[in-house]
Amino acid sequence: MTSKNSLLNEKDAKPFLLKPVGKDYLWGGRRLNDDYSKGIDLFPLAETWECSTHPDGPSRVAGGSFDGLLLSEVLELHPEYLGTHPGTGISVGNRSAASCGGELPIMVKLIDADKDLSVQVHPDDAYAAAHENGQLGKTEMWYVLDAAPGATLIYGLRSSVDKELFRKSLLDGTVEKYLRKVEIRKGDVFYIEAGTIHAIGAGALIAEIQESSNLTYRLYDYDRTDKDGKKRPLHIDRALEVADLSGGEEPRRPMRVLRYQKGCASEFLCRCKYFQVERILLNTERYREMMDFRTSGLSFGVLLCVDGCGALFFGGESLPFFQGDCIFVPANSVQIKIHGKAQLLKVSC
Numbered sequence: 001m002t003s004k005n006s007l008l009n010e011k012d013a014k015p016f017l018l019k020p021v022g023k024d025y026l027w028g029g030r031r032l033n034d035d036y037s038k039g040i041d042l043f044p045l046a047e048t049w050e051c052s053t054h055p056d057g058p059s060r061v062a063g064g065s066f067d068g069l070l071l072s073e074v075l076e077l078h079p080e081y082l083g084t085h086p087g088t089g090i091s092v093g094n095r096s097a098a099s100c101g102g103e104l105p106i107m108v109k110l111i112d113a114d115k116d117l118s119v120q121v122h123p124d125d126a127y128a129a130a131h132e133n134g135q136l137g138k139t140e141m142w143y144v145l146d147a148a149p150g151a152t153l154i155y156g157l158r159s160s161v162d163k164e165l166f167r168k169s170l171l172d173g174t175v176e177k178y179l180r181k182v183e184i185r186k187g188d189v190f191y192i193e194a195g196t197i198h199a200i201g202a203g204a205l206i207a208e209i210q211e212s213s214n215l216t217y218r219l220y221d222y223d224r225t226d227k228d229g230k231k232r233p234l235h236i237d238r239a240l241e242v243a244d245l246s247g248g249e250e251p252r253r254p255m256r257v258l259r260y261q262k263g264c265a266s267e268f269l270c271r272c273k274y275f276q277v278e279r280i281l282l283n284t285e286r287y288r289e290m291m292d293f294r295t296s297g298l299s300f301g302v303l304l305c306v307d308g309c310g311a312l313f314f315g316g317e318s319l320p321f322f323q324g325d326c327i328f329v330p331a332n333s334v335q336i337k338i339h340g341k342a343q344l345l346k347v348s349c
Helices: 004-008 071-077 125-131 163-172 236-242
Strands: 016-019 021-023 047-051 060-062 106-113 119-121 140-147 152-157 179-183 189-192 198-200 204-211 217-220 259-261 264-271 276-283 291-293 301-314 317-322 326-329 336-348
Touching (some): 016 317, 047 301, 047 326, 060 071, 106 301, 125 236, 140 276, 152 189, 163 236, 204 336
Antiparallel strands (some): 016 060, 016 326, 021 047, 106 204, 119 198, 119 217, 152 179, 152 198, 264 276, 276 336, 301 326, 301 336
16 A cells, blocks of 8 residues: 555656546436446436545545545645646635645536426625635536537526515526526537526536535425425525526627647637636547647646547556546646547636
């Protein structure tokens, strides 16, 4: 067994594969096991928390020097892996993430919505700190991996509504008339700022990047019951304290500009104060050269393979990856070369 001292003395900031935690929420399906080979013995399998240090679902290292350790344990041993960017030291109460038990400020998930998710809203950091024991709020981004014909999501309200009128509609089951439904397609990107009423609709397969938070205030759940015949709790009072009830335009579709280089192309999908997300289209099969990759000292990187396969090469070692795999790359990493034909989401702070 590798000693803690030897792990502390690990000098090279090398990438490593993560093993996710699964969640069996009632609206989930089979695709994360069938299409992404997760091998998690849950049905339904609604979510996999691919890169997480949250206590409700921490991911572990699979292979390499840190094999079997929680990601949070690795970051406790090596806080320098987080980087020096202000986003990696985001406040958690009066502490910083780098000194807070190896916590990451972000989380990466895969979501299979076989049925509609509840209509919900998340608080911002200020509200969560004041009312939820210093936790983080939740701003998130969705990248649509696949969508059934006619699949939709809920994004905000069609028009502004008074709080008491909206409360009444929640209680009498007529709230859907206020909700803005947006049809979705594979490759769509949606930025869901804290306070935005939202829900993923049935038939959507989503990659979600979010703040490291599990705070959800459920407004409406279609009068459903769980496997034990019980209705899931609603959180109407708190939800209405944080929800934006002003009607707005449909979500803006970001301008997608591809930047090409030999063997790959990339585009920014989202950039906010909590995270930035880039899509990498890798195709080095026709070239002898590989894609060069390295994180700076500012931030760690997370590589989520959403299609295809390939391998990372570094210091005489190799790390193969396949569709659905998630790789953590420490800040100020070793020089890495990537080969394969794949699409990757690159997440950093």
